[in-house]
Each structure stands twice: as structure tokens, then as C-alpha cells.
Amino acid sequence: MNKIEVRQVYKVFGAQEKAGLALALQGLGKDKVLYQTSCTLALQDVTLSIPAGQVFVIMGLSGSGKSTLIRLFNGLIRPSAGEILLDGQDVARLDARGLRELRRHKVSMVFQGFGLLPHKTTLENAAFALLTRGEPKDKALEAGRLWLDRVGLKGYEAKYPDELSGGMRQRVGLARALAADPEVLLMDEAFSALDPLIRTDMQDQLLQLQKDLHKTIIFVTHDLDEALRIGNQIAILYHGRLVQVGSPQEILTRPANDYVRRFVEKRAGQPQAAPAEGPASG
Ligand SMILES: Nc1ncnc2c1ncn2[C@@H]1O[C@H](COP(=O)(O)OP(=O)(O)OP(=O)(O)O)[C@@H](O)[C@H]1O
Numbered sequence: 001m002n003k004i005e006v007r008q009v010y011k012v013f014g015a016q017e018k019a020g021l022a023l024a025l026q027g028l029g030k031d032k033v034l035y036q037t038s039c040t041l042a043l044q045d046v047t048l049s050i051p052a053g054q055v056f057v058i059m060g061l062s063g064s065g066k067s068t069l070i071r072l073f074n075g076l077i078r079p080s081a082g083e084i085l086l087d088g089q090d091v092a093r094l095d096a097r098g099l100r101e102l103r104r105h106k107v108s109m110v111f112q113g114f115g116l117l118p119h120k121t122t123l124e125n126a127a128f129a130l131l132t133r134g135e136p137k138d139k140a141l142e143a144g145r146l147w148l149d150r151v152g153l154k155g156y157e158a159k160y161p162d163e164l165s166g167g168m169r170q171r172v173g174l175a176r177a178l179a180a181d182p183e184v185l186l187m188d189e190a191f192s193a194l195d196p197l198i199r200t201d202m203q204d205q206l207l208q209l210q211k212d213l214h215k216t217i218i219f220v221t222h223d224l225d226e227a228l229r230i231g232n233q234i235a236i237l238y239h240g241r242l243v244q245v246g247s248p249q250e251i252l253t254r255p256a257n258d259y260v261r262r263f264v265e266k267r268a269g270q271p272q273a274a275p276a277e278g279p280a281s282g
Pocket residue numbers: 013014040041042060061062063064065066067068069222274
């Protein structure tokens with residue numbers, strides 16, 4: 001069964017959201033919507049199914065809509081149109097209380113900037129989600145300790161974030177997200193701030209954890225090598241449109257268009273920078 005269904009989702013940013021949406025629904029692209037309404041069409045007509053228990057990667061250049069898409073899954077952003085069904089429930093229709101419940105129990109997020117609380121210890125950070133949802137303190141700290149151990153940070157419980165390296169901080173971020181035992185883990189460029197060797201270590205660790213956990217993990221990256229390494233499936237965005245969804249093998253051997261082909265050709269083992277997208281046509 002699929003965990004998440006994204007159905008005909010549009011997202012327009014700007015003061016004239018409705019006017020921008022009306023143009024987008026007529027099929028106008030990002031440039032024309034911007035020209036006519038000064039609004040940014042960040043996602044247009046995105047429909048996809050995200051299977052349960054897999055690592056699903058969302059990839060594309062800077063500005064292609066990756067962060068917007070992943071933020072729909074925990075309601076940080078509301079779509080201008082369309083549905084985001086999580087186990088059949090439309091996240092876009094949840095009220096503030098429903099969203100709070102969703103974020104406390106079902107969907108956790110790991111950020112690129114780690115998002116740790118600087119005045120709390122590693123252990124308090126790891127247990128933070130459990131403490132804020134009202135679990136007994138000893139139980140929450142016990143779970144925090146367990147997850148710190150699982151991500152290789154045993155012995156660092158009493159340290160503060162500024163005493164840790166970037167890689168260690170991201171491990172705390174991962175432990176904190178996993179301690180909440182979410183069904184869905186959202187990772188937005190979670191490893192992009194790390195240097196290449198640490199980044200590869202983190203990818204390995206995530207894959208190792210996933211062998212036991214079988215979580216639904218949605219992972220945003222602009223790096224094709226990372227996507228190929230960790231993704232069971234990869235969705236590629238271009239100017240807010242979905243251009244291809246496939247297995248790493250399919251992306252490599254049957255790129256759907258020139259945009260995907262350029263990603264694949266540029267690969268050659270070198271980590272890519274994240275150039276911004278050029279003007280959109282349409
Ligand atoms: N809050 C906002 N207000 C206005 N425009 C926005 C907002 N958030 C995103 N956008 C625009 O929506 C488009 C998609 O942005 P988004 O951040 O989703 O892209 P991205 O692929 O995640 O890029 P990056 O890799 O640089 O983070 C861009 O054109 C961006 O300028």
C-alpha cells in the first residue's frame with residue numbers, strides 16, 4: 001500500500017495566489033504566471049505515489065520546488081490546490097491541532113541546519129520530541145539515550161551542540177527525529193552541509209538503520225549521486241513540474257528528457273553544486 005498520495009498539487013507563492021493558480025490551471029508555466037501576477041508557481045500539477053517503507057528521493061536543481069514539496073507533507077506549507085493524502089487523510093485539510101498531532105506522532109523532519117536547541121544537551125535534544133509530547137521524562141530520556149547509541153553517539157549525552165562536529169550534530173538531529181518513532185521521516189538536504197566523507201558515512205548509516213526500521217523516508221537532495229545511492233525511487237522536479245519518477249536504474253538508463261539526461265551525464269563521480277534553474281518556458 002502507498003503511504004502518501006500527492007494528487008494534482010499546485011503551489012503559488014505571492015499576493016495574487018488565486019489569480020496565479022487560475023493561470024496555472026489553464027496550463028501556463030512559471031514564467032508566464034510570474035509575468036502576469038508577480039507570483040511564483042513553485043509546484044504545478046504534481047501527482048505521485050510514495051510507497052510505504054522505502055527511501056523516496058526528490059531531486060532537482062535549486063528553485064525546482066523540492067523544499068516546497070517536502071514541506072507539504074507535514075503541513076509547513078499548504079497547497080494552493082490538490083490533495084496530500086497520508087494513509088488516506090488529507091494533510092492539506094488538517095487544522096492547527098491536527099497538524100500538531102501529525103508532527104508529534106506521524107511525521108518527523110530532519111533539517112539541513114540540524115535545528116538543535118543550543119542550550120540543551122545532546123540527550124535533551126535527542127529526547128526533545130518525546131518530552132514536548134508529554135512522555136514521562138525518564139522514558140523520554142531513555143529513548144533519547146537509545147537512539148544516540150544507535151547513531152554512534154554513546155558517551156556524548158551531556159555535551160552541548162556547539163561541542164560537537166557538524167556530522168555529530170546531524171546524528172543528533174537524526175536521533176531526535178527517530179526517537180519520536182514517526183511513520184514518515186522527512187529529510188530536506190539533511191546531509192548537504194556535511195563534508196563529503198562525513199556525508200557518505202551518514203548515507204551509509206541511514207541505509208543501515210533503514211534495514212531494521214523500514215520507515216517511509218522522503219529525502220530531498222540536489223545531488224544525483226546521493227539520490228542514486230540512497231533512493232529506492234527518485235522523483236525529479238523541473239520548474240515545479242514532475243519530469244520523471246523511477247528507480248535509480250531507470251533514471252540512469254532511461255532519462256525521460258534532456259534535463260534528466262544532463263544530470264546523468266554530468267555525474268562522472270563529481271559531487272555537483274546546486275546551480276539555480278534558468279528561465280522556464282511555457
Ligand atoms: N515563501 C516563499 N515565498 C515566495 N516564493 C517562494 C517561497 N518559497 C519558495 N519560493 C519559490 O518557489 C520556488 C521553489 O522553491 P523551493 O525552495 O521549493 O525550491 P528548491 O528546489 O527546494 O530549491 P533549493 O534547492 O534552492 O532549496 C522558487 O522559485 C522559490 O523562489
